[in-house]
Amino acid sequence: MQSVSKPQKPPVIVSPNSFLAWIGKIFLLVIGLFAVYILAINLFDKPYLFAQNVINGIQLGFVYALIALGYTMVYGIVKLINFAHGDVFMVSAFVSFFAVERFALHQWPQRLFPGFNPSLSTVIGTVTTILLSMVICVLLAITIERVAYKPLREAPRIAALITAIGVSFFLEYFGLLNFVFSARYIPYQRPFEVVTWYIKDGIHLVESGVTPPDGAITISNILIIIIFATILVQIFLQYLVRRTKIGIAMRATSFDKPTARLMGIQVDKVISFTFAIGASFAALGGVLYAIAYPSIRTLMGVYPGLKAFVAAVLGGIGSIPGAFVGALIMGQAEAMTSGYISTPMRDAIAFSILILVLLIKPTGIFGEPEKEKA
Amino acid sequence: MNDINVGKTPLLQIEGLTKFFGGLRAVSDFNLSINSGELVGLIGPNGAGKTTVFNQITGIYLPTKGTVKFNGINLVGFEPHEITRTGIGRTFQNIRLFSNLSVLDNVRIAFHPQSGYSMFDSILSTSRFFKREQEIIEKAQELLEVMNLSRFQNEIARNLPYGEQRRVEIARALACQPQLLLLDEPAAGMNPKEIMQLMDMIHFVRENFKLTILLIEHQMRVVMGICEYITVMDFGEIIARGNPKEIQDNPKVIEAYLGKGAANAA
Amino acid sequence: MDITAMIFSLVKIVAVIAYLYGLLWVLGVKLKKVEIAGKLVDPSLGVNIFGGVIAFGVIQLALTKFNGFSLLNDFDSGLLYQACTMTMVALGLNLIYGFNGQFSLGQWGFYGIGAYTAADITYRWVNGDSRGLVVVGVGVIIGGLVILLIGKFLSNLRRMPVLSSFTLYLIGSILAGVVAVYAGKLAAPLLDPFLGDSLNKGVLAQGLPMQVVFFLAVVFAGIFAAEVSFLFGLPVLSLGSDYFGIATLGFSIVVYTLMVNSDTILPFPEMKGGRGMIGIPKLTTWFWAFLFLVLVIVIMRNIIRSSTGRSILSVREDETAARSMGIDVARTKLMSFVIGSFFAGIGGGVYAHFIGFLSPGAFDFLVGFNPLIIIVFGGLGSMTGTITASFGWIFFLEGMLREILGKISPEAPSWRYVLYPLTLLLLMLVRPQGLLGSVEWGFLKSKIIPLRKSETREGVNNHE
Structure with a gap:
């Protein structure tokens, strides 16, 4: 029996502080410095424009945060990239569109009771529209989970992933049919008027048909609503996960499914609930997104969905604050890229950031270090 | 000591x-x-x-x-x-066979570092490829015979009984010379x-x-x-x-x- | 509904699948050695090649017009070429995902890179600009050498951060690119006079030299896609399955974005960005499509049946065990990813030259799920399944359904995209291993090794 042992050169072990190990860090540093440089010259060149970009980024980031929550919770609990989540977001926008356009649901109190206070009517009507979208999306998500994912729970994870892609495709291409939503961009009728202010020497209302003067920063009521809603959702979710029985059950299930089952937790119900909660937030995000960017189409959920997923990974998948922080970063990155580099590259930037972050910290910003493998 | x-x-x-x-x-x-x-x-x-x-x-x-x-x-x-x-060859506490491959393939995989031909030999189907492949098959079969596994040669590894799987694992470790x-x-x-x-x-x-x-x-x-x-x-x-x-x-x-x-x- | 058209389409699908199985059978024929003039000669190889030529000839004959009539019309030949390219792309993906277990959604990006690279080379060539060929050719060759050299240097190092290795490779590749651009500038005055322009074709832009240029363009495009996949795969393959999938999806999106902006962000005005690149010489003939298809099938099959192929499979089965059997897992993953992308690049080159028009829309990442669906249908880890599914898919979806549904109403063809995710869903729920599982046929079938004739040696546990 011959031996394959050959005298080998002792390996050169690259220590973490040697130049070779630093090459990669220098590379990152160069990229980072370049980004900082671009931001800095623009900040000093036109500070108000920079501030405007930051605000645009915040608006995007908060919407992404709403979608990212669903991804991070579902991944945390069943280790599945729920590709259809972005399409749930799209469905929500269309539900609210039909509710407003066809049934004028956003004004129902006034229509039922003429003489109802118009602004109160708008508020109640809009909230009803959002709730309707949320309910329909929750039903959709639970159906998807029951039909497509549940039978594959014990199958290899990739099988479920492919199913998720299948569901996503089905929703998209079904929506693309002409008698459904068609492939066109559809102007979205907002349930309420968007009011815009500009900030220059104090806060002023932007009159319709008047462009704000140069050097002004504009903000709108929808921005404030988005921020408010997202923060509310974050607080609610923290409360739900930390304090309620179902929240504890969710954490237990994500930690160890078989043990959770042994502890009397109805794992299937918990998983369905997670899908439902995620879908309801995505639905909220969908309506707000459509109000903020009032042009909707069947494929509108694809990119926001992917970016929200990237945001969830960025923040550390499975972590709720992580999804929020990741989404804010994504929003800023996107706004800055479209503001200062080139608008089309904003999709590319998202993924470049994802790859870089994963290479530096594979578990994301808030992710926990991996456990010892068996 | x-x-x-x-x-x-x-x-x-x-x-x-x-x-x-x-x-x-x-x-x-x-x-x-x-x-x-x-x-x-x-x-x-x-x-x-x-x-x-x-x-x-x-x-x-x-x-x-x-x-x-x-x-x-x-x-x-x-x-x-x-x-x-x-x-250094090893086996695992919880058997880690290549479960969808045949028993012979399981052992042949361990011969990979000693295969003695490059990918280009295999793409061009050179005579060296066929010669070495034959050698690998013979060596692998010899090992299987020593471990009393010959009759399972073309079985899929996961279909074997537990004890036999352990033996395949040892045969595979032995194939690493x-x-x-x-x-x-x-x-x-x-x-x-x-x-x-x-x-x-x-x-x-x-x-x-x-x-x-x-x-x-x-x-x-x-x-x-x-x-x-x-x-x-x-x-x-x-x-x-x-x-x-x-x-x-x-x-x-x-x-x-x-x-x-x-x-x-x- | 037009029954005859439907029957005719069905017959076509059956015929083309039968043809494929015949081709695979004839390539795999093994005969006993015969004695000719006192020497033992193996006639198998001759029969295989002869069979291949006949198989090529049959379709060639059907494509040839006799008195303006040919058995296969332009629509059919288009389907045929499309199916060939799809097969190459899907085979590459099956190598990466089905055989090696690395879930990639980036195959479509490499396909696009191959298509645009090859198209740019020949487009420039017929318009009197030799730089496309020279720059890409010199670039991929020097780039390949640089990558090998850096690899040699890094092979002595352990625990090198992957980002550092990546940076070194990246710098090397960029330098190779710079050298290539200069080489292109130097060669231009020598070659350009022989190219003529789009109206008066020069000596090198027609006939045999043009065919050679086409062949080189496709091969270089494949190598270029392979090198890009190397640079991309090196850091990204270390991320682990889900993240690798999403990163490769991101790659497809980046490639798509770059295509849409090829004339603004990238310095290639001839690609015309989102409007689409027109005027690509239609050089793909059945000869080339068939040749590249058979080459890809043969190369992949020869890799799969070798020790390298077994190491690729072992990584899919169990990485830790593979490592402990002396298999370099990182290298194996990278290798299968690079080879798979090479096939995609070749497929792209062939595609670009039969369609003659490249629009970024064809490389949108949503379309990029098609190869994935094909390999899932055909069976992960089955080449026969992939080939069958690719041809069946193109002829069924693009051929039969589009024709027949189109006759019902103009709206109907878009229904096929609703049907196939549903089919995919059903398939995953009912038969997740794909229609053919891992069954192979003819040429692709691994030969069953006979049991050893026992020499009655003393083994262990004989006292059972």
Whole structure:
């Protein structure tokens, strides 16, 4: 029996502080410095424009945060990239569109009771529209989970992933049919008027048909609503996960499914609930997104969905604050890229950031270090 | 250590091996020296750090501190596949066969580093490719025959009974042409009769392939039956070493295995 | 509904699948050695090649017009070429995902890179600009050498951060690119006079030299895609399955974005960005499509049946065990990813030259799920399944359904995209291993190794 042992050169072990190990860090540093440089010259060149970009980024980031929550919770609990989540977001926008356009649901109190206070009517009507979208999306998500994912729970994870892609495709291409939503961009009728202010020497209302003067920063009521809603959702979710029985059950299930089952937790119900909660937030995000960017189409959920997923990974998948922080970063990155580099590259930037972050910290910003493998 | 061959370089010499997982100390200051041809046991209760030692020897974990010298070469820093190629074969505690491939393929895969032809030989179907492939098949079949697995040659590995799967794993490890064979709990899940057969097989393999064997085992009777030297670990540290007789009577070992109270009660 | 058209389409699908199985059979024929003039000669190879030529000829004959009539019309030949390219792309993906277990959604990006690279080379060539060929050719060759050299240097190092290795490779590749651009500038005055322009073709822009240029363009495009996949795969393959999938999806999106902006962000005005690149010489003939298809099938099959192929499979089965058997897992993953992308690049080159028009829309990542669906249908880890599914898919979806549904109403063809995710869903729920599982046929079938004639040696556990 011959031996394959050959005298080998002792390996050169690259220590973490040697130049070779630093090459990669220098590379990152160069990229980072370049980004900082671009931001800095623009900040000093036109500070108000920079501030405007930051605000645009915040608006995007908060919407992404709403979608990212669903991804991070579902991944945390069943280790599945729920590709259809972005399409749930799209469905929500269309539900609210039909509710407003066809049934004028956003004004129902006034229509039922003429003489109802118009602004109160708008508020109640809009909230009803959002709730309707949320309910329909929750039903959709639970159906998807029951039909497509549940039978594959014990199958290899990739099988479920492919199913998720299948569901996503089905929703998209079904929506693309002409008698459904068609492939066109559809102007979205907002349930309420968007009011815009500009900030220059104090806060002023932007009159319709008047462009704000140069050097002004504009903000709108929808921005404030988005921020408010997202923060509310974050607080609610923290409360739900930390304090309620179902929240504890969710954490237990994500930690160890078989043990959770042994502890009397109805794992299937918990998983369905997670899908439902995620879908309801995505639905909220969908309506707000459509109000903020009032042009909707069947494929509108694809990119926001992917970016929200990237945001969830960025923040550390499975972590709720992580999804929020990741989404804010994504929003800023996107706004800055479209503001200062080139608008089309904003999709590319998202993924470049994802790859870089994963290479530096594979578990994301808030992710926990991996456990010892068996 | 009562080492007879003082002066001769040991085949495997581990010094000061330490591994931290975060703040958790899995193995601390582990020393072990194995001479060529020995059959050494490493025992200890669950979670004592035995498998972590194995994983550090085979390069799956990078040791926090310490050296692993094999044939005088420090293996620390080598990739697992390189360590295998220097002559260390191993099996796994929970059988890790390539379960959707045939038994023959399982063994043939282990011949990959010695295949002796490049990818271009295979793309161009050179005569060297066919010659070497034939050699690999013959060597693999020989191993299967030695392990009494010939009739399972074209079976899918996952369809084999448990005991046979263990044997395939050992055949696969032998195909790596090891000088040192690491067996990780080979008797796990076996009944007494199977354990007897296993012990026979380990002896047989050791004689026939001129191997040095390091064996992790949970069950005392296996180790006591076949090992010449035994090292006992608990909580990442060595608590005793010696021949089976000495280990059997060592109060520390009994305490580690049965707990303090139990030791007194017994 | 037009029954005859439907029957005719069905017959076509059956015929083309039968043809494929015949081709695979004839390529795999093994005969006993015969004695000719006192020497033992193996006639198998001759029969295989002869069979291949006949198989090529059959379709060639059907494509040839006799008195303006040919058995296969332009629509059919288009389907045929499309199916060939799809097969190459899907085979590459099956190598990466089905055989090696690395879930990639980036195959479509490499396909696009191959298509645009090859198209740019020949487009420039017929318009009197030799730089496309020279720059890409010199670039991929020097780039390949640089990558090999850096690899040699890095092979002595252990625990090198992957980002550092990546940076070194990246710098090397960029330098190779710079050298290539200069080489292109130097060669231009020598070659350009022989190229003529789009109206008056020069000596090198027609006939045999043009065919050679086309062949080189496709091969270089494949190598370029392979090198890009190397640079991309090196850091990204270390991320682990889900993240690798999402990163490769990101790659497809980046490639798509770059295509849409090829004339603004990238310096290639001839690609015309989102409007689409027109005027690509239609050089793909059945000869080339068939040749590249057979080459890809043969290369892949020869890799799969070798020791390298077994190491690729072992990584899919169990990485830790593979490592402990002496297999360099990182290298194996990278290798299968690079080879798979090479096939995609070749497929792209062939595609670009039969369609003659490249629009970024064809490389949108949504379309990029098609190869994935094909390999899932055909069976992960089955080449026969992939080939069958690719041809069946193109002829069924693009051929039969589009024709027949189109006759019902103009709206109907878009229904096929609703049907196929549903089919995919059903398939995953009912038969997740794909229609054919891992069954192979003819040429692709691995030969069953006979049991060894026992020499009655003493084995272990004989006292059972």
